[in-house]
Amino acid sequence: MKKIPSYVISGFLGSGKTTLLLHVLEYCKAQNMKPAVILNELGSVNVESHLFQEENVFELLDGCICCSIQDDLKVTLTTLLETHAQSPIDVLFIEGTGVANPLEIVEVISSPSLVHFFEIQSVISVIDASSYLEDQSIFTLKTVRDLLKNQIKGATSVVLNKVDLVNEKQLQKVEAKLAKVLDTETQVFNTSYGNIDIRELLQKQVKATVISHKHHACSHDHHACSHSHEHHEHEHSHVHHSGIKTITIQDVPSLSRRKLKKWLKSLPEGIIRGKGYVSLEDERGIYPFQYSSNQVYISEFSQEQAIDPCIVLIGKDIDITHIQNSYTAQISVQ
Numbered sequence: 001m002k003k004i005p006s007y008v009i010s011g012f013l014g015s016g017k018t019t020l021l022l023h024v025l026e027y028c029k030a031q032n033m034k035p036a037v038i039l040n041e042l043g044s045v046n047v048e049s050h051l052f053q054e055e056n057v058f059e060l061l062d063g064c065i066c067c068s069i070q071d072d073l074k075v076t077l078t079t080l081l082e083t084h085a086q087s088p089i090d091v092l093f094i095e096g097t098g099v100a101n102p103l104e105i106v107e108v109i110s111s112p113s114l115v116h117f118f119e120i121q122s123v124i125s126v127i128d129a130s131s132y133l134e135d136q137s138i139f140t141l142k143t144v145r146d147l148l149k150n151q152i153k154g155a156t157s158v159v160l161n162k163v164d165l166v167n168e169k170q171l172q173k174v175e176a177k178l179a180k181v182l183d184t185e186t187q188v189f190n191t192s193y194g195n196i197d198i199r200e201l202l203q204k205q206v207k208a209t210v211i212s213h214k215h216h217a218c219s220h221d222h223h224a225c226s227h228s229h230e231h232h233e234h235e236h237s238h239v240h241h242s243g244i245k246t247i248t249i250q251d252v253p254s255l256s257r258r259k260l261k262k263w264l265k266s267l268p269e270g271i272i273r274g275k276g277y278v279s280l281e282d283e284r285g286i287y288p289f290q291y292s293s294n295q296v297y298i299s300e301f302s303q304e305q306a307i308d309p310c311i312v313l314i315g316k317d318i319d320i321t322h323i324q325n326s327y328t329a330q331i332s333v334q
């Protein structure tokens with residue numbers, strides 16, 4: 001059987017992975033390619049399912065592909081192969097959570113039982129140009145800084161996104177910082193909203209392939225080995241075990257756009273990311289919203305699928321009681 005060309009899309013929370021993936025899927029459609037997508041969310045609800053309605057989507061919820069549900073990823077890939085036998089797919093995209101180490105996803109795909117069916121083409125890492133420097137300095141936890149580094153070092157292509165939010169000088173600073181971590185061969189695309197030449201992005205980059213840190217075995221080129229050995233030596237960067245937490249709020253009452261924005265913007269700095277669905281006062285239906293880089297975006301269009309309102313927040317060292325109290329005071333009290 002021909003191996004399924006597979007891509008890993010990684011990047012820190014809110015960097016723009018899903019935005020990029022949507023462009024990629026559009027491209028596949030135009031090329032008459034049938035894609036499958038594996039989405040991994042840290043929360044227990046996939047608040048982005050509405051974006052992928054027509055796609056062949058496999059969801060892994062409430063975890064991080066790289067550790068707690070690593071076995072689940074194997075099961076999902078096996079299920080995907082069964083589907084593939086009936087209705088073949090042309091390409092697979094795996095979007096990791098914002099705290100996944102892409103090389104560990106590569107490791108699962110490259111495990112002995114799966115390596116004959118999937119072939120990694122590229123590990124794409126999306127970076128938020130507007131918060132990269134800040135993320136490097138605000139995260140005092142070594143594990144988080146290592147994670148950010150590994151997301152970049154493990155990449156074969158880097159998408160430097162959100163350049164619309166920085167000026168030329170800041171961009172140069174980010175580029176200079178990146179240059180210290182990246183190999184000279186790693187291709188870098190500077191963009192906003194993931195708007196890049198997708199054909200070029202999807203070119204096969206053979207550098208990073210099989211890595212097995214369990215067996216310390218490498219069956220590929222030496223470039224990948226140098227990544228993997230470095231990877232063997234560092235301690236696991238399972239950052240959500242050491243600071244990153246998720247909060248899923250359900251039974252959210254109807255509220256105004258203004259109230260939601262005000263509350264999200266009032267949250268402590270530790271909240272890195274928010275997303276969900278809300279019911280808006282005086283408007284019919286349920287509306288998706290996004291919160292990242294201290295910006296709130298609430299969709300103008302209501303959601304077609306029936307879904308319960310919910311808010312998922314992801315943050316570092318969050319004081320849950322504090323969030324709960326502010327939610328009660330500002331949102332749930334009418």
Ligand SMILES: Nc1nc2c(ncn2[C@@H]2O[C@H](COP(=O)(O)OP(=O)(O)OP(=O)(O)O)[C@@H](O)[C@H]2O)c(=O)[nH]1
Pocket residue numbers: 011012013014015016017018019020097098161162163164165191192193194273290291292297
């Ligand atoms: N200003 C600006 N906003 C962007 C850009 N790219 C994405 N966004 C917005 O940033 C928010 C997060 O984007 P996503 O694509 O969902 O990010 P993600 O990496 O999938 O986020 P996680 O699911 O947390 O891992 C959304 O509101 C996007 O519309 C960009 O280049 N510039």
